[in-house]
Amino acid sequence: MSDDEVRALRAAAHPVRLRILSLLTSSELSAAEVARELGLTHANASYHLRVLLDAEEIVEAGEERIRGGVAKRYRHPWRQEEHAGHARGVDARTMAHEMVRRMELRDGATQANFTDAELWVETEVWERAMRLLVEASELVHAEARPPRAEGTRPVGLTIAAFGMTP
Numbered sequence: 001m002s003d004d005e006v007r008a009l010r011a012a013a014h015p016v017r018l019r020i021l022s023l024l025t026s027s028e029l030s031a032a033e034v035a036r037e038l039g040l041t042h043a044n045a046s047y048h049l050r051v052l053l054d055a056e057e058i059v060e061a062g063e064e065r066i067r068g069g070v071a072k073r074y075r076h077p078w079r080q081e082e083h084a085g086h087a088r089g090v091d092a093r094t095m096a097h098e099m100v101r102r103m104e105l106r107d108g109a110t111q112a113n114f115t116d117a118e119l120w121v122e123t124e125v126w127e128r129a130m131r132l133l134v135e136a137s138e139l140v141h142a143e144a145r146p147p148r149a150e151g152t153r154p155v156g157l158t159i160a161a162f163g164m165t166p
Contacts, residue, residue, distance in 0.1 A: 019038055060074060
């Protein structure tokens with residue numbers, strides 16, 4: 001495993017940083033805005049943003065003047081091509097932890113889909129399923145809006161689909 005891959009895995013292997021990545025998918029936010037949305041101190045949000053920035057999981061998206069100072073804004077380049085070959089890290093344990101956290105926030109009155117399977121399928125079926133999963137992921141990422149934007153609702157989407165060795 002390369003140093004970049006290890007750095008990416010370590011950066012994403014923290015529940016707060018996964019939540020930050022989700023926030024920065026829909027909006028360009030400053031450390032203060034991230035802190036307010038997640039109930040963190042400004043210093044804690046800044047620390048996690050630095051870790052993600054150093055691992056190239058987020059990028060600077062500009063600056064703005066606030067009360068005589070300058071605040072950097074960040075975004076998460078969620079499209080694979082935006083990472084320019086950089087290894088993106090999501091640790092399975094961290095992903096599972098986030099899934100548990102999100103399940104506690106589940107609105108039981110809305111539609112949901114849960115699938116857990118270990119199956120043998122034809123290659124063409126698997127390739128089609130992967131295309132559909134990628135399409136669903138790209139749809140919700142591309143249409144994500146800032147937190148609490150009018151007409152929006154919070155949703156959770158966790159996808160782990162992979163081929164296995166026989």
